[in-house]
Amino acid sequence: MQLSKAILTSVKKDLAVSVPAEAQLELPEKVLQFGTGVLLRGLPDYFIDKANKQNIFNGRVVVVKSTNTGGADAFDTQDGLYTICVRGIEEGREVNEYIVNSAISRVLAARGQWEQILDVARSPELEVVISNTTEMGIVMSSDLVTDAPPASFPGKLLAVLYERFKTFNGAAERGLVIIPTELIIDNGRQLKEIIIRLAEQNGLESEFISWIHNANHFCSSLVDRIVPGKLAGNDLEQTREWLGYRDDLMIMSEVFRLWAIEAADPKVQQVLSFARVDSGVVIAPDIERFRELKLRLLNGTHTLSCGLAYLAGFETVKEAMANPAFEAFVARLSKDELATAVVSSQITYEEACKFADSVLERFKNPFLDHKWLSISFAYTSKMLTRDIPLIEDFYKEERKGPTAIALGFAAYLLFMKSRKEGDQYVGTANGKAYTLNDDKAGILSQKWAEHPETDKLVDAVLADTTLWNEDLTLVPGFAEAVKQQLRFLTGSGAQAALQNITKE
Known part of the structure; x- marks a missing residue:
């Protein structure tokens, strides 16, 4: 009926x-x-x-x-x-x-x-x-x-x-x-x-x-x-x-x-x-704090996670969250790092952590098939609008040791490594090719071609003001942290990087 x-x-x-x-x-x-x-x-x-x-x-x-x-x-x-x-x-x-x-x-x-x-x-x-x-x-x-x-x-x-x-x-x-x-x-x-x-x-x-x-x-x-x-x-x-x-x-x-x-x-x-x-x-009377929480802790976490997840072999968000190391990475990224940077006169750390907890539950939803490749659409512009302001705030204080933010950014750089095939830029991970849907894919592909050595690649990308509207090598400690994580990623792989960061 x-x-x-x-x-x-x-x-x-x-x-x-x-x-x-x-x-x-x-x-x-x-x-x-x-x-x-x-x-x-x-x-x-x-x-x-x-x-x-x-x-x-x-x-x-x-x-x-x-x-x-x-x-x-x-x-x-x-x-x-x-x-x-x-x-x-x-x-x-x-x-x-x-x-x-x-x-x-x-x-x-x-x-x-x-x-x-x-x-x-x-x-x-x-x-x-x-x-x-x-x-x-x-x-x-x-x-x-x-x-x-x-x-x-x-x-x-x-x-x-x-x-x-x-x-x-x-x-x-x-x-x-x-x-x-x-x-x-x-x-x-x-x-x-x-x-x-x-x-x-x-x-x-x-x-x-x-x-x-x-x-x-x-x-x-x-x-x-x-x-x-x-x-x-x-x-x-x-x-x-x-x-x-x-x-x-x-x-x-x-x-x-x-x-x-x-x-x-x-x-x-x-x-x-x-x-x-x-x-x-x-x-x-003012809903800006809700916009900020959503943009930074939901969207920003998605962006700093998607390259790493795909490089680690996960196709969907729920598949990645079923992996204990990846879940621990997302928790550390959202609660220990991004939440501290989003605190303001309008948002307390406790409120940010509560929202981050809801993000973790949403990521773990077993009924949704949210693909990481879809999340990577316009990857660079999303990184610019969602995460760069938080990265600057997070690194204002001298940071020692590896951070989830640096690993997420390093994974973005490796994910954006590609070759041009016709009108498209194509990357490879775990033996599978994928197409980059990013208007800055050509710039990142050229950076990799010019700087195959990872440390130089990091400096070249972070210093490019056409990508970030500023020189990110000036953010204290950020470039060195990204270099460390990118070396580990290229040498040992994304799964090993996940295990390493969550042990810290």
């Missing part, structure tokens, strides 16, 4: 599947969401559904999709219901949860159902707008507010806001809380600036522009949750058999969840009442 409202009473509740009550299927539409992607369904819609089941937020989501598929799709067939399989490790225990999510009331296509979307804009029950339209979605355009529909997401949002302004005669209490989740720093501020410019470009009245400023809350936000999407192959078939129904919208997500929303106005706290049901939703 197919998941729908009609079969909810037949779902095996004894299997600990969370199923919505009938009343939750009739809640008012409080949220307009631009985007049908798995990240939105696995994070904001997850929180909203959780709150609804506790009778707190009591509102559902109207989803806007940019294309019109024509005819009924899975959302229509399944009455907006879908299953989230939450899998991973949390506080040392394995989590395997199944949730029938009823947050979505309906899905409307911008092309073909634009008037229905404007009807939502006219609704007094609407309170929140959420978006995830990729980084290219928040861009300036030449859209007209009268287009049906405007082409860009900001154009559509402007039309929604203008319709609401006209419907309620500019009433301040009818403003909305608008939360973009696109991966852009200050995404709320940037979206608001574009909306204002578009309104001026359309020649809309100054009263409307004042209403945008004064009645609406554009909140920058940061999202962090791995939502791979559909289950694959045998896993999908086994899960369907276990659940007892077919779900064409079923998705999987990791346990970790974070939605940090930047807002100081108490009204935002009041409107976003779903934040009360899960510590993964954080509403704060």
